[in-house]
Amino acid sequence: MLLSYHNDKKLKADIVKEMVKHQKADLIIKGDYGHENGVFKGCAVGCAIHSMNVNLGVKHRTDDHKFYEEAIGVPEWLAR
Secondary structure (H helix, E strand, O other): OOOHHHHOHHHHHHHHHHHHHHHHOOOEOOOOEEEEOOEEEEOHHHHHHHHHHHHHOOOOOOOOHHHHHHHHOOOHHHHO
């Protein structure tokens, strides 16, 4: 059984903080994982992975729902 955020309160707080930043910057759009006019815009999954890529110095595809599941602990089927 998977636990969201791997039952890690700090991980959850970090992800929520990043999502709020994306929301305030109006970067969350439905059904996309790419750039618009040179600025990253994406769905919640895409934005979360984009933030992890930037903050952790990794390079995962922003549409990689399996990585999202592994990193955050949210089942892939739910992320989709």
